[in-house]
Amino acid sequence: MDSHYDQVMKARNTADTAASKLYFAYSTILDRAAFEEWRSQHGYDFFELPEGKLAEALDVDLVYDFPSRWWGGRVAGLTDAPGKSVYGRLFEIGGKDWPIIQHKEGAVTGMCVERLVRVRVEGQELQATAFVTSPRRASTEGPLSQRFIEALVRGAQSAGLPAEYIERLRRGE
Numbered sequence: 001m002d003s004h005y006d007q008v009m010k011a012r013n014t015a016d017t018a019a020s021k022l023y024f025a026y027s028t029i030l031d032r033a034a035f036e037e038w039r040s041q042h043g044y045d046f047f048e049l050p051e052g053k054l055a056e057a058l059d060v061d062l063v064y065d066f067p068s069r070w071w072g073g074r075v076a077g078l079t080d081a082p083g084k085s086v087y088g089r090l091f092e093i094g095g096k097d098w099p100i101i102q103h104k105e106g107a108v109t110g111m112c113v114e115r116l117v118r119v120r121v122e123g124q125e126l127q128a129t130a131f132v133t134s135p136r137r138a139s140t141e142g143p144l145s146q147r148f149i150e151a152l153v154r155g156a157q158s159a160g161l162p163a164e165y166i167e168r169l170r171r172g173e
Helices: 005-014 032-041 097-107 146-158 163-168
Strands: 020-025 053-068 075-093 114-120 125-133
Touching: 005 097, 020 114, 032 125, 032 146, 053 125, 075 097, 075 114, 146 163
Parallel strands: 020 125
Antiparallel strands: 020 075, 053 075, 053 114, 075 125, 114 125
């Protein structure tokens, strides 16, 4: 467990249990094995990430704008890009569990911030929350993290994202 566990558990205890959020996940959380390892390391074994549904975030694209020491290079966030799209999975997360997602995505440490995205899932368009690089932490200096790209590809494969999209990820585009 890390120092954020107590902060997350306190937030869970005060969360609105009747509320839920639609969460668009497009990054390494899609790698189920890696997520389960993270969950165990951080003391959240009680939390189950639901199956989710294949989804496409509209008018956004990946941007490698977060230099990460842990990943050894820049990792991806989202940026506005009319006509472009990013694939991922859409999850409905209960209000009590949202702080765990915030921890996983780096919002607890200020690396990321929440933003709304328009997603297409099963033929309908919805609004969902995604996590993007905090503007004060964004930079495009330095190399892309090849290790991150490999994890992104594993997650995309695990999540059943389209093959042509997975190839795009593999190229670091």
